[in-house]
Amino acid sequence: MPAEPAFVIVGASLAGAKAAETLRAEGFDGAVVLIGQEDEYPYERPPLSKGYLLGKESRESAFVQDSDAWYAEHQVDLRLGATVTSIDRAGRTVGLAGGEPVPYDKLLITTGASPRRLNVPGADLGNVLYLRTLPDSERLAAALRRGGRVVIAGAGWIGLETAAAAREFGCEVTVVEPEPGPLHRSLGPELGEVFAALHRSHGVTFRFGEGITELTGSGTVTGAVTSSGEELAADAVIAAVGVTPNVSLAADAGLDVDNGIVVDEALRTSDPDIFAAGDVANAFNSLLGRRIRVEHWGNALASGPLAARSMLSKVAVYDWVPYFFSDQYDLGMEVAGLPEPGTYDDVVYRGDKDSLEFIAFWLAGSVVVAGMNVNVWDVNDDIQALIRAGAEVDVDRLTDPDVPLTDL
Numbered sequence: 193m194p195a196e197p198a199f200v201i202v203g204a205s206l207a208g209a210k211a212a213e214t215l216r217a218e219g220f221d222g223a224v225v226l227i228g229q230e231d232e233y234p235y236e237r238p239p240l241s242k243g244y245l246l247g248k249e250s251r252e253s254a255f256v257q258d259s260d261a262w263y264a265e266h267q268v269d270l271r272l273g274a275t276v277t278s279i280d281r282a283g284r285t286v287g288l289a290g291g292e293p294v295p296y297d298k299l300l301i302t303t304g305a306s307p308r309r310l311n312v313p314g315a316d317l318g319n320v321l322y323l324r325t326l327p328d329s330e331r332l333a334a335a336l337r338r339g340g341r342v343v344i345a346g347a348g349w350i351g352l353e354t355a356a357a358a359r360e361f362g363c364e365v366t367v368v369e370p371e372p373g374p375l376h377r378s379l380g381p382e383l384g385e386v387f388a389a390l391h392r393s394h395g396v397t398f399r400f401g402e403g404i405t406e407l408t409g410s411g412t413v414t415g416a417v418t419s420s421g422e423e424l425a426a427d428a429v430i431a432a433v434g435v436t437p438n439v440s441l442a443a444d445a446g447l448d449v450d451n452g453i454v455v456d457e458a459l460r461t462s463d464p465d466i467f468a469a470g471d472v473a474n475a476f477n478s479l480l481g482r483r484i485r486v487e488h489w490g491n492a493l494a495s496g497p498l499a500a501r502s503m504l505s506k507v508a509v510y511d512w513v514p515y516f517f518s519d520q521y522d523l524g525m526e527v528a529g530l531p532e533p534g535t536y537d538d539v540v541y542r543g544d545k546d547s548l549e550f551i552a553f554w555l556a557g558s559v560v561v562a563g564m565n566v567n568v569w570d571v572n573d574d575i576q577a578l579i580r581a582g583a584e585v586d587v588d589r590l591t592d593p594d595v596p597l598t599d600l
């Protein structure tokens with residue numbers, strides 16, 4: 193009797209855990225091995241910069257499955273604290289640090305991304321903090337609870353969310369960012385300005401057009417020197433300067449890698465038995481007609497299950513409308529699409545931008561390419577439908593709050 197097939201997933205976080213769940217939900221009864229180098233049960237990261245960081249949500253609420261028993265109940269062989277060191281494509285095994293190789297029939301790589309390190313003198317001083325994991329969030333919470341002056345390198349999502357948290361802890365916050373405004377590459381200048389104003393109104397100081405060139409201190413950081421030459425006093429520095437995809441396993445195994453692991457619209461790599469999903473995958477999105485590598489929760493949630501279906505040789509097409517959410521102070525918002533500078537001609541608004549209750553639409557000509565609802569709810573599906581349709585819209589009706597989005 194042939195041995196039952198084994199599907200191995202490397203990376204036990206959101207994309208990997210959701211893929212394992214989908215394999216079982218789709219009726220796969222072979223072996224499912226889910227390997228992760230962290231010691232924690234698979235968890236979601238958004239609370240680490242929001243509710244969990246602020247002490248408002250429990251640790252358990254971050255876990256992907258409601259109960260740790262889920263893995264055994266679904267016969268998912270979860271190996272925590274286990275690092276995969278190699279992929280032997282000819283022998284169809286993955287190598288484990290300090291363990292026996294694990295055989296696979298099909299392999300899914302969901303190794304995610306790691307924070308880019310601050311590459312300046314003094315970067316290894318104490319209280320220079322990064323945020324990716326649960327323990328990182330706990331260390332950061334301990335530092336913020338002490339109060340004092342916090343300098344944040346980077347005005348991207350992590351930089352801004354940690355700025356909001358630091359203000360809630362009563363810290364004095366300065367954000368240093370080389371771009372002309374926050375979220376510049378993900379939202380463009382128009383909406384970036386909304387976030388700059390929001391944070392300023394909560395007492396955050398920005399230094400745009402400057403980068404951190406050196407961290408000073410003896411043992412523990414006490415200052416951050418910027419490219420202006422000025423030294424900012426700091427009791428803690430948060431390095432939020434982006435992430436890099438964890439591609440080394442794939443690259444060493446000879447898979448195509450280019451800003452992530454290159455996969456087709458079925459999330460298959462250049463090896464037909466190996467798949468990739470989540471932050472690590474640079475995937476062909478058939479709706480957008482180009483490859484995208486997205487570092488968003490919604491992408492891990494959608495692409496993990498999609499890759500699982502693809503492993504089962506079911507029809508699976510990555511035509512996902514990019515989706516992202518963030519919460520900062522009392523502003524909650526969702527973005528659909530990828531409103532990067534250069535992809536749109538104009539931004540128009542439905543509702544009152546100044547009262548922070550509005551929808552922004554990014555237009556290419558009169559086609560909606562992205563939309564963001566700010567403190568307005570239950571509309572993101574409609575915004576996604578507009579993006580998916582790709583049709584020209586009447587901009588007067590688009591911006592008229594009395595016209596239902598579904599009528600456009």
Ligand SMILES: Cc1cc2nc3c(=O)[nH]c(=O)nc-3n(C[C@H](O)[C@H](O)[C@H](O)COP(=O)(O)OP(=O)(O)OC[C@H]3O[C@@H](n4cnc5c(N)ncnc54)[C@H](O)[C@@H]3O)c2cc1C
Nearest residue numbers: 203205206207229237238276303304305470471487488489
């Ligand atoms: C603090 C924080 C807040 C966020 N907030 C939001 C938000 O509000 N909205 C939003 O849309 N997105 C948010 N994100 C992004 C979102 O969390 C990520 O897009 C998502 O975690 C990606 O999931 P993933 O499974 O692809 O990868 P990851 O979550 O990076 O997980 C990859 C896993 O693989 C493991 N691994 C790597 N290499 C190996 C190896 N060789 N062997 C074994 N295991 C390995 C890693 O240890 C890790 O556990 C946030 C991210 C962070 C860090």
